[in-house]
Amino acid sequence: MEFVTEQASSYEEAVRKIHQIYGMDYTIYSTKRIQSRRLFGLRRSERYEVTAYRNTDAGLALQPQQHRERELRQEKQEPESPLEDELIIQQFRDLRAICELNEFSPAYTERLLKRLYDESAHEELLQRSLLEARLLSWISDSIRVDRHGQTSTPRIFGLLGPTGVGKTTTIAKIAALHGLQGDTDCPAKQVTMITIDSYRIGARAQIGTFGEIMGIPVVEVQHRDELQQYLKSHQHTDLILIDTIGKSPRDTEIQQEMKEILSACTSEPSVGFSLALSASMKSSDMKRTIERFSEFPLSSIVLTKLDETEMVGNLISLFDEIDIPILYVTAGQKVPQDLMPMTEGVFLRRLQGFSVDLENLIIGDDTDCPGLSPKERAFLAH
Ligand SMILES: Nc1nc2c(ncn2[C@@H]2O[C@H](COP(=O)(O)OP(=O)(O)O)[C@@H](O)[C@H]2O)c(=O)[nH]1
Ligand SMILES: [Mg+2]
Known part of the structure; x- marks a missing residue:
């Protein structure tokens, strides 16, 4: 079976390119989004890579249904799309900068961010306010208050x-x-x-x-x-x-x-x-x-x-x-x-750079985020 592969800045353009170069008897076999870095990694551009096969290879050609299944399998097997990958990297870059701004120790920051990565589902890693809520709830948990001594x-x-x-x-x-x-x-x-x-x-x-x-x-x-x-x-x-x-x-x-x-x-x-x-x-x-x-x-x-x-x-x-x-x-x-008297809020209210309104923390009953604990929900930006 004869395969051809072409890249372009959009899916449609890559398909058009294949059809223009090789003719209309090519059927799309797979699609990939790829990121390419330009000089010194300063500029990134997104490209699409499309692979197609020739319909005239009659005996070996995949039927349309099989072809669609192939495509779906291919999509699923892709662990993360490069676009989402990049977004997650950026999220963690931003959160690390917030930790540095507040002068957390490097060891505390590493522990916190590693736990955040390990304990968050893939789709959660894309949600900034959820990640912040989770971080703040763990920071709050790490603050120890002598409540017994106060009472x-x-x-x-x-x-x-x-x-x-x-x-x-x-x-x-x-x-x-x-x-x-x-x-x-x-x-x-x-x-x-x-x-x-x-x-x-x-x-x-x-x-x-x-x-x-x-x-x-x-x-x-x-x-x-x-x-x-x-x-x-x-x-x-x-x-x-x-x-x-x-x-x-x-x-x-x-x-x-x-x-x-x-x-x-x-x-x-x-x-x-x-x-x-x-x-x-x-x-x-x-x-x-x-x-x-x-x-x-x-x-x-x-x-x-x-x-x-x-x-x-x-x-x-x-x-x-x-x-x-x-x-x-x-x-x-x-x-x-x-x-x-010491409270967790004494420290939390002084944190900077988070998008959450730390001055007015409310422990809510927000069922929009069932995966979050009440404490994590309290830190969600409203
Ligand atoms: N800015 C600030 N100064 C304080 C505070 N507590 C005490 N001080 C000042 O710190 C200085 C030393 O306080 P002092 O009670 O004599 O300390 P000691 O030697 O530990 O008994 C004094 O000038 C206090 O007014 C505080 O919470 N904030
Ligand atoms: Mg004294």
Whole structure:
């Protein structure tokens, strides 16, 4: 059987070309869309390749029905059309650029995009808003929030962390949150603040001023026994907040001393320690700080100075690697206003480049996309 093949910029043109060159007794056997790159891959053009056979090869010629079946089989066997291939490549190029814009770590980005590719059906890979919804839902899942700590604060709560991250300011904010803003359903608690930051000049004065303004007592403690004594004599105080020594985390001697003082809390039934980290710290410094403070029984992280950073991808990537949930976030110097309980939305609302309206997330009941979870649907662009 005699086959001929011709290429042209459209199917019709290729068929016309075959008929013009070889005559009208040729029947179309198969069609292929192909992409060709021009110089330096800068310009792509789409072409059609048509193969036909000669009807006059009577004995061997395929009957029209057989020919149609052949064509259909051929189409199905084509795993993806080059056009769709190109579209998928472009989708992932765009999504990678969004991840880079938000400063997600390369490892987090790779993991996310690989999972997106693996877990999405071929036709889903062509739908941009669906892909974004799926990505955002996974990003949201990777954000860990200490909801338990938010609803049932331990009676004794200590905040640790390097100098200058905002521990004292945050302790004052938490004191205000629990000690000032009561109502009939939830009366204000009886709160005291303890400082063991006796090393830095002015540290006592700083927290003392906060205490005076808010009418919340401040006590200074320098030794383990002193703290133990205080805790013993204040068993009916609702909330005892401990502001710790603000020295560099590299200062091992001071860290040991602080550990010794805080060991007075270990016999208490309701105690929790949180590590304060500034959102503007470098990821590598944060990791080192977490490592450094891992000798304390940390149950959560307080993320401070979120107002000083624009992109949160690096924070999401980092906290995804760490097994400690975030309790509170601070985003400004004002006491007590600039403190908020952590939620997934705190990070998600700061993401940029997605076509989804992240400011107004609504978990909908949209049955148009049955393949999506309610969470994924919530992220679909409307
Ligand atoms: N921009 C910003 N500054 C803050 C925030 N929290 C605290 N600060 C400032 O950071 C500085 C150090 O705070 P401080 O509470 O003394 O830190 P500490 O050494 O960890 O106790 C002060 O100038 C605070 O006003 C915050 O959320 N945002
Ligand atoms: Mg301090």
